[in-house]
Amino acid sequence: MAVRSTTIVAALAALAEANWGGGYNSGPVVSVNTQQKYQVYDGIGVSEAFQRSLVIHELDTPSQTKVLDYLFSKTKGIGMTILRNGLGSSPDQPFDLMKSIAPTxxxxxxSQLNFIPLPREDQYQVWLSYQAISRGVDTIYADAWSADGYMKTNNTENYGGYLCGVTGTNCASGDWRQSYANKIVKYIQDYEALGIKVKYVGFLNEPDLNTTYASMQSDGRQAADFIEVLYPTLKRAGLQTQIACCDGSGWEQNRERLTGIQQAGDEDKLGLVTAHGYSSKPGAPFNTSKHVWQTEWSSFDPINYKWYTKENYQSDGLTWANYVQQGFSRSNMNGFLYWWGAANTTDNQSLLFINNTSEVKVTKRLWAFAHFGSRFVRVGANRVSASVAGGDGLLNVTAFANTDGSRAVQVINNGNNTETVTLQGVQYHGKVTTVLTNEANDLTYGVARNQRGAVSAVVPGKSLLSFYIESNGHGW
Structure with a gap:
């Protein structure tokens, strides 16, 4: 038995030596240049709007902890750092609606608005905010899907309509822009009174659409009309919360709104540019100096737990790994948010599926996001230059330089062939950790091969592998 074991070990060692080329790899080479810096990283995140916070709250304690840790812990989960809350506009509070703090x-x-206290802890978004912050979330983004119905041209929070007072409206009830701004300020103040700072606030969601649920339409000029009221109202209230706009249903739909705001001369009043990925996927970067986030995107296909599927690829883990990576590398995003983190849904609108008060099921999409979360990429990091040479052209790479001196490099192998990838120009002391996710692995940790100054790792086909170099005082 001992002889057989020794023989196997020797054979494996010989095979490894052949594959690794004695320290000189002839496979793809990833070149990283930390001197070439791009955008600052703000993080990744999710929402639990439309009372999905309540769904998490009603889980039994072990399942509740599991969900919260999966989403927000940087040691047990994916380390998301952004939470997008829904700023309600409904006069009522049945499930799937978000109640207003000024429902009457x-x-x-x-006249002064008839404010009420945050309804049921704002559908448990207050509770969720506390839980998320305790696990490392540092940015709360509050976004309204609509103004209250009585402030709009169609007198309902649903079915689109416009905010009375913006260009192109003529409401018998008058101009409601200041009232809407006052409501948003009161909402932020209510959160701050509870110790929760709202860093960004949005007043629109998919303003290019007219939907059966809470929605309000707006072009860029109309958005600027309201920004010109909201901005000084926030300042007068002494709030540091910055304005986000406009959560267009797609990348290009939001580009139109941003252009209108720029033409109106109000871009300087924005703190954040926000867009979704539904109607058009993220593409060329926006022409703005403001930080840019993709704030909502998901798939509505049947539930898919897999990492790679030919038939249902729009919702598998590998596809979303590419979406996130391309969002940072091609669209120069500062942040990337999925729609729901956890929800009781029957399609792919969430990363975690809640079936009852005790059953939580995990998708492979969750682990795709983890490679770009705060376990490896810290808020304030810079995306830096990363390129790949060699291979079959199906490798995509990104790299981030953290402010603490650590570095993270993500390599996605979209091909079927296993590739041995070498990092070029790496200065390091000690081990370089690898993290692998594919159909068989969920953040499986390993150690990169270090021989004669070359740091390499095997990246199987249809896989995402990250190199993580801890801070050691020397950097790269």
């Missing part, structure tokens, strides 16, 4: 219309547009 005042006597007129110049």
């Amino acid at each position: 219309a005042p006597r007129s547009n110049s």
